[in-house]
Structures are given as C-alpha cells and as structure tokens.
Amino acid sequence: MLIKIRKDNAILASEITDKSVYQDRRQFIKASGTLALAGAASLAGIGALSVSREARAGKKISGYKERAYVTDEPLTPIEDVTHYNNFYEFSTDKEGPAVMARAFNPHPWSIKVEGEVGKPGTYQLEDFIKPHTLEERIYRFRCVEAWSMVIPWVGIPLANVIKRFEPTSKAKYVEMVTLYDPQRMPGQQRAVLNWPYVEGLRIDEAMHPLTMLAVGLYGEELPNQNGAPLRLVVPWKYGFKNIKSIVTLRFTAQEPKNTWQVTNAREYGFYANVNPEVDHPRWSQARERRIGEFLKRKTVMFNGYADEVAGLYAGMNLHKFF
Template sequence: MSIIIKSASKQDIKSSEITTETDYLNRRDFIKKSGILVSAAWAGGLSLPASAKSSDYGNDYPGLKKTAYGKGENLTSFKDATTYNNYYEFGTGKKDPAKKAVNFKTDPWSITVEGEASKTGTFHLEDILKHAQVEERIYRFRCVEAWSMTVPWVGFSLADMLKRFEPTSKAKYVQFETLYDPKQMPGQVRRVLDWPYRDGLRIDEAMNPLCFMATGIYGRDMPNQNGAPIRLVVPWKYGFKNIKSIVKIKFMEHEPVCTWNVTGPKEYGFYSNVNPDVDHPRWSQATERALGSNFWEPKTKTRLFNGYGEQVAHLYKDMDLTKYF
C-alpha cells in the first residue's frame, strides 16, 4: 500500500478527503480507521519473540505484521528501553527523559518538507501515515557510549515515505529536524547543544531498505521519552543519528548540518557508522554491553555496521571509514 500525502495548503482537495477535526485530534483511532494497521489476515493475535515477556507488549497495534528482522535476538525489556534514554531536549541524564517528557504533547503533529523535491509543504502526520505499510522490525540499537539495546520497533519504510515527496536529481542528502519548544522540552533551555537538533543521511543511505520511521515500540504507541510521535531508526549507525520527534525534512544538494558533528567534529562524524576500529577519542568502541545485562557479565565485541554489513557495506565501497567516520 502506498502513503497518501495531502498538503493542507493545496486548494484542490475534495471536501470528502479532508481529515475531520475529531479524527485529527485523535490520532490513534484515526490511524486504525485509516488502514495503518495491516490486513485482517494478520489479526490472529500477537506472536511474541521467544525472549519477550508478555507484559512488555501492548496492544495498540493489534494484528501487527511481524517481519524476519532481528529473529533470534534477545530483546531489551520494555522498562529498560523506556527509562534509560539519550534525549537532551529533556535533560542530559539517562533517566531525565522518562521523568520530564510525561506531559509532552504530540497531538496534533505536522511535518514540514522542504528543498529539492516536487512535493513540499506542511503535512499532518495523520496524512503521512495514512495507508502506510506498518510492521514490526526488531533492530539492535548501538549507542556511542558503548551500550546497546534490542527493540521491536513499529513503523514503516523511510524510503517509501521519501519517494512520495518526489525528490529531484539534486537531492543528494536528506536532513531531519527535531521540534524546538523549550516550554515543553526543558533541556532546550540550556545551550548544551545548538537547538533545534538536526541530523541527516546521504540520499542512498536514506533509501536503504533497513531505514525505518518508527511510531511505536513493543506493540505500543511510541513513548514520549523514546521520540514520540515519529522518529528515525537507522540500525547500522550510532544512536545519535536516530533523530526523534521529527518536525522537518529537507532534501539538500550538499551535506547537511548535523548537531553532534558541529558540536564535536573530532568525536562525531557525519557518517557515524558503528565501527569497532574507530574509537571515540574518550573511550573504546571495540566492545559493548547490552542494556539490562549484569555488570559482571563480559562485554561483547562490537560488530562492524552493528552487524548489518551485508545490507549496507556496499554504500561505503572504496571509502576510508577512519576518515569518513
């Protein structure tokens, strides 16, 4: 199924196609009625991965399509995945987001599309999601501080969404931007970063089948502290590339500004691929510890591209990954 995108600024929309106020203000019901859930053929109940606890899973997406991504992975518990987060907009402590994002308002929500594309404008999230092929993908998630988690993400293909905006031949990169709202995001009151948070990908990276726009985890709507209502998941890159609470997408001819790349260019490169051979200047990236594991358990070796080399190594053929880190 394709994504139907309608800009509120267009004058040729039929009245019958306009989102009603009630549906617009009740995203979950709207999404379910609009076909974001997969066909009833999948509605035989949730089949949980062997490592998942039934209590970890919610039922916001009944009949969710399961995929082969991440089969056999040991899942991080829902509690650990939602209480240990990097989200500086709500504070620099790992526990801050869960505590301070409780009242963060994510409905209604719009995304502005700019730059080198034929279809630009501001789009209601409901219209972007409408008829999307939503599924669950289990991806490993590697943070630059040498910890990792494995999460069952709910969402849809980034490539499928970007294609609907019809990027032109000049679109060599795509930049994403997080909401800037210090009243709701107390971490933005402090200039620990150059707000709003921005990051980006080369267009061929963004079009890779692994790239994912997530709207939920563990069969539930995305928790505020994990990037509600919509965030990026790029499983072969370090966590800070996986930008949260997206409000702007810009297609660009030249390499975009990325917040951490500007803040610490010697520590955080544009590509930020998981690479055990490139240490962070202040710590090694050769090993990692799974979130929720016991401290006395041995760390595991970090895998190049976070273990997704078969799917993405070709994107960096003949590139010096110690220079383009």
C-alpha cells in the same frame, strides 16, 4: 497577637492551582475522560479495566505487519528501553527523559517536507503515515557510549516515504530536524546543544531498506522519551543518528551539519557508522555492554548489518569518514 485580615480579592495560597496539576491538566482531562469512559463502560458491563490500563501503558498500535524483520537475540525489556534514554531535549540524565517528558503531548503533530522535492508541504502525522503499511522490525541499537539494546520497532521504511514526495535529481541528502519548543521540551532551555537537533543521511542511506521511520515500539505508540511521535531508526549507525520527534524533512544538495558534529567535530562525524576499529577519541568502540548483560561483548562492524549495508561505503576510508 497578629491577626491577618483577608482582603476580599486576595488569593489564598490554598486556592492557587499547584504547578504540577496545572502542567498536567491535559493528562488530568484525559484521565478524567478515561475514567468517565471506564465508568460508562463498566455500567454497560464491558471491559472497563482494559481501558484504564491502556491509557497508562501507551496506546496499542493495531494492524501492523508483525515480525517483518527479526533477529534471534533476546529483546531488551521495555522497562529498560523506556527508562534509559539519551534525549537532551528533556534531560541530559539517562533516567531524566522518562520523567521530564511525561507532560509532553505529541498530538497534533505535523511534518514539513521541503527543499529539493517535487511535493513539498506540511503534512499531518496521520496523513504522513496513512499511505504506508506499518511493520515491526527488531533491530540492534548501538549507542556511541558503548551500550546496546535490541528493540522491536513499529514503523515504515523511510524509502517509501521519500518516493512519495518525489525528490529532484539535486536531492543528495535528507536533513531531519527535531521539534524546537523550549516550553514543551524543557531541556532546550539550556544551550547544552545547538538547538534544534539536526541529523541527516545521504540519500542512498535514507533509501536503504533497513532505514525506517518509527512510530512505536513493543507494539505501542512511541513513548515520549523515545522520540514520540516520529523518529528515525538506522540500525547500523550510532544511536545519535536516530533523530527523535521529527518535524522537518529537508532534501538538500549539501551534506547537512548534524548537531553532534557541530558540537565536537573531532569526536562525531556525519556518517557515525558503528565501527569497532574507529574509537571515539575518549573511549574505545571495540566492545559494548548489551543492557542486561554483565560481560561486554565485541562490537561488530556496521552493528552486524555489514552484509546489507557495506556496499554503501565501498571504497570509502571509514577512518576519515567516521
């Protein structure tokens, strides 16, 4: 018979904190806090239930201007908006980011403003947003993979932010960079893309009133898998232009090299305007599947925002500058 003698200092397998518990400790602390708060609240006789539900559903954003820009098309259900994501920093699977980003904590968060700009510096997210009024904008979202959604974003026009930092006359482009932190963004542990993710806009595109920085959707703070805590939304461009989890805003004289263009310049350009006449080399862009619909619908030039944005590209060959 084998008798195992336990050394005094030996650690039992049962004593080792489970990895998932250890990784979720922040959530655990938060949840215990919520629980304690809920307990106290119920003792005090005030709505304890709502506290725990909000902790699960994502924090509500208060005091934003509702329906500042709308469309009459039905919204894509929040369940689909938050569980069908391209966010390679967490997973290359559509359903992966919702799972892999669960432990990600986007607070505290700071944004570096640099380059051709009068007021460079590093700003805490709260200070970055505070001077502006949050508003809700319902935009169509068209992915380069030929599917689309209708999403109610909450955020601020990028133009207002840019004006505040006073770009110099040399600032012709705005380059944006996603957080690079392979520990917190496990997808970055593999060189699927050239990390960190970089995107950019021409300054007039960035200043266009439709272009926004989003901090939320469906009236709640951005879920991690949708690019918490701060992301770009440019509704007339393909989804990959809408860079997530932004940490840097850089004003440049040169056209930035965006990540997908670096990955495959034949298939992805700098402009990436939604255009049914310019196919992706490997698939047609003439039609798209709106999530939740059965039949494909025709893709519209500039994703239906031509009246507002076509002027930005007057005289340009859009087959060349795709």
